[in-house]
Amino acid sequence: MSSGATHEAVAAVWRIESARLIGALLRLVRSVELAEDLAQEALIAALERWPESGIPDNPGAWLMTTAKHRALDHLRQRKMQQRKHEQIGREAASSQGDEPTLQAGLEHDVGENFGDDLLRLIFIACHPVLSREARAALTLKMLGGLATEEIARAFLVPEPTMAQRIVRAKRTLGEARVPFELPQSAELQNRLSSVLEVIYLIFNEGYAATSGDTWMRPELCQEALRLGRILAQLMPAEAEVHGLLALMELNASRLPARVDTQGQPILLLDQDRTRWDQLLLHRGLTALQRAEKLKQPLGPYTLQAAIAACHARARDAAQTDWPRIVALYDALAELTLSPIVELNRAVAVSMAFGPGAGLELLAPLAEEPALKTYHLLPSVRGDLLFKLGRYAEATGEFQRAAAMTQNACERTLLLRRAEESRGNQASAKRHISIVR
Amino acid sequence: MRVMVFVPADRNSEAGVMPTQEMLSTMMKFNEELVKAGVMLDGQGLTPTSKAKRVRFSGNQRTVIDGPFAESKELVAGYWIWQVKTLEEAVEWLKRAPFDGGIEVTIRPLFEPDDFGKELTPELRGKQEQLRGEMDRQKRS
Numbered sequence A: 001m002s003s004g005a006t007h008e009a010v011a012a013v014w015r016i017e018s019a020r021l022i023g024a025l026l027r028l029v030r031s032v033e034l035a036e037d038l039a040q041e042a043l044i045a046a047l048e049r050w051p052e053s054g055i056p057d058n059p060g061a062w063l064m065t066t067a068k069h070r071a072l073d074h075l076r077q078r079k080m081q082q083r084k085h086e087q088i089g090r091e092a093a094s095s096q097g098d099e100p101t102l103q104a105g106l107e108h109d110v111g112e113n114f115g116d117d118l119l120r121l122i123f124i125a126c127h128p129v130l131s132r133e134a135r136a137a138l139t140l141k142m143l144g145g146l147a148t149e150e151i152a153r154a155f156l157v158p159e160p161t162m163a164q165r166i167v168r169a170k171r172t173l174g175e176a177r178v179p180f181e182l183p184q185s186a187e188l189q190n191r192l193s194s195v196l197e198v199i200y201l202i203f204n205e206g207y208a209a210t211s212g213d214t215w216m217r218p219e220l221c222q223e224a225l226r227l228g229r230i231l232a233q234l235m236p237a238e239a240e241v242h243g244l245l246a247l248m249e250l251n252a253s254r255l256p257a258r259v260d261t262q263g264q265p266i267l268l269l270d271q272d273r274t275r276w277d278q279l280l281l282h283r284g285l286t287a288l289q290r291a292e293k294l295k296q297p298l299g300p301y302t303l304q305a306a307i308a309a310c311h312a313r314a315r316d317a318a319q320t321d322w323p324r325i326v327a328l329y330d331a332l333a334e335l336t337l338s339p340i341v342e343l344n345r346a347v348a349v350s351m352a353f354g355p356g357a358g359l360e361l362l363a364p365l366a367e368e369p370a371l372k373t374y375h376l377l378p379s380v381r382g383d384l385l386f387k388l389g390r391y392a393e394a395t396g397e398f399q400r401a402a403a404m405t406q407n408a409c410e411r412t413l414l415l416r417r418a419e420e421s422r423g424n425q426a427s428a429k430r431h432i433s434i435v436r
Numbered sequence B: 001m002r003v004m005v006f007v008p009a010d011r012n013s014e015a016g017v018m019p020t021q022e023m024l025s026t027m028m029k030f031n032e033e034l035v036k037a038g039v040m041l042d043g044q045g046l047t048p049t050s051k052a053k054r055v056r057f058s059g060n061q062r063t064v065i066d067g068p069f070a071e072s073k074e075l076v077a078g079y080w081i082w083q084v085k086t087l088e089e090a091v092e093w094l095k096r097a098p099f100d101g102g103i104e105v106t107i108r109p110l111f112e113p114d115d116f117g118k119e120l121t122p123e124l125r126g127k128q129e130q131l132r133g134e135m136d137r138q139k140r141s
Helices: A007-029 A032-053 A059-087 A099-107 A110-125 A132-142 A148-154 A159-175 A185-207 A218-234 A239-253 A278-293 A300-313 A322-336 A339-353 A355-367 A376-387 A391-404 A408-435 B021-036 B087-095 B122-140
Strands: B002-008 B040-045 B053-058 B061-066 B076-083 B106-109
Touching (some): A007 A110, A007 A132, A007 B087, A032 A059, A032 A132, A032 A159, A110 A185, A110 A218, A132 A148, A132 A159, A132 A185, A185 A239, A218 A239, A218 B021, A239 A278, A239 A300, A278 A300, A278 B040, A300 A322, A322 A339, A339 A376, A355 A376, A376 A391, A376 A408, A391 A408, B021 B040
Antiparallel strands (some): B002 B076, B002 B106, B040 B076, B053 B061
């Protein structure tokens, strides 16, 4: 093989360097759109040259220098336009980002600002001015170094749609004149929760795919985990950052046990726990400890991680500490006021105090507008009715749930449970007739 | 994908010579970079093989051999576990590591659960679970 770089090698360098590159460029040019364009131009240059020349010894510096030259070209052009405007008697526009400052900035060691650059980039990509879908896409693009085509595939939309979404997001950021500085302490908590929400959205899109034929897309889970791990390094004093990371590590530790050989989902309590990933499980428990050590009020992610940790610590399903899980759900319900949390709490109560107690808690949830189309409500109700031996009602609930879900694998599971209930109903009847 | 990176032993590591402060600090800096990038899941240095033991298997016979072991090039002095997207990404990371002197560091992808998919039939898996259940009972009694 020659010294030439393969396309895969260039892609690998890009994955390592792109966020750093875009972050540094953003500090210099103060426009997400321009910073991203310049970085892309540098990537194209690398794709053209590296197959001939081989990968340079310091590929990050090569990309940065290339992008800087493009930035200067761009700035000179803008200046020339400005001068023309001045000649016809108009005042020069804002002098922000003029050439001497830019050049001074370019000389500055990029490495020293690396952390801040990256953090700024995360906060801008997850800015609340954007829709959640746009935030997720932009984050994967700018921080994950993913190609538009990959993001489109992950979210099951056509590539042009995703490309449009990303272009629009960048434009929105420009038009809204989103300040590029990190938010100050008062605003920081709000902005941080937007960041955490986006990372968790990406994770969940991979963990329990809301649509499509496969139930999991682990590559999205990996992207979210990577972002969570990066953020935990950048903001070590924020308990919820560690809480979210703990939650993702613990949930991901169960990935190998969540589907059977036919690709059908296996529910938590039926999983073979020996197949849980011990490395991730351990990392999750450590991250949870880190969150708890910070002595901040327990936030929603840390509470959810604490619940996941109860499962992680139980050697088999029967040893699960359900009363503790109920207590954690109580705290979570108080904090979030979410009907979905209430639903989960009802499940925990049924496990701790019997299916009847859980079923009672479900009754008021039927009125919740947010749960009207949520398949897990009838699915849980079906499960509790099944356990109470009310098979006819259970069958109906499982069928209702199956009709509501968008996911093919989950539908199969629910229909199987409906069949099972029907079977039990029939055999129960037979049993009665024999006794009589 | 997950990879394991093996750092080979050399005469110094086998002799138990501790790395200089400078070497330690450049390695720590590299580790820090890996952690900050969300790549490093785990990593450890290994003690010299003078503290190691080997078990040789031959039929029913088990022979225990005490270290140190001679073939230092094939011995491992440390390892990392990295989470990367592609093998190429691992290569690009490894190229940044502060090694020198002609040593060769190996990257090997770990099997993913799916890799066993077809070989680990439901029957085999059942048997494995049965064994584990047995082990659990023994541990408890």
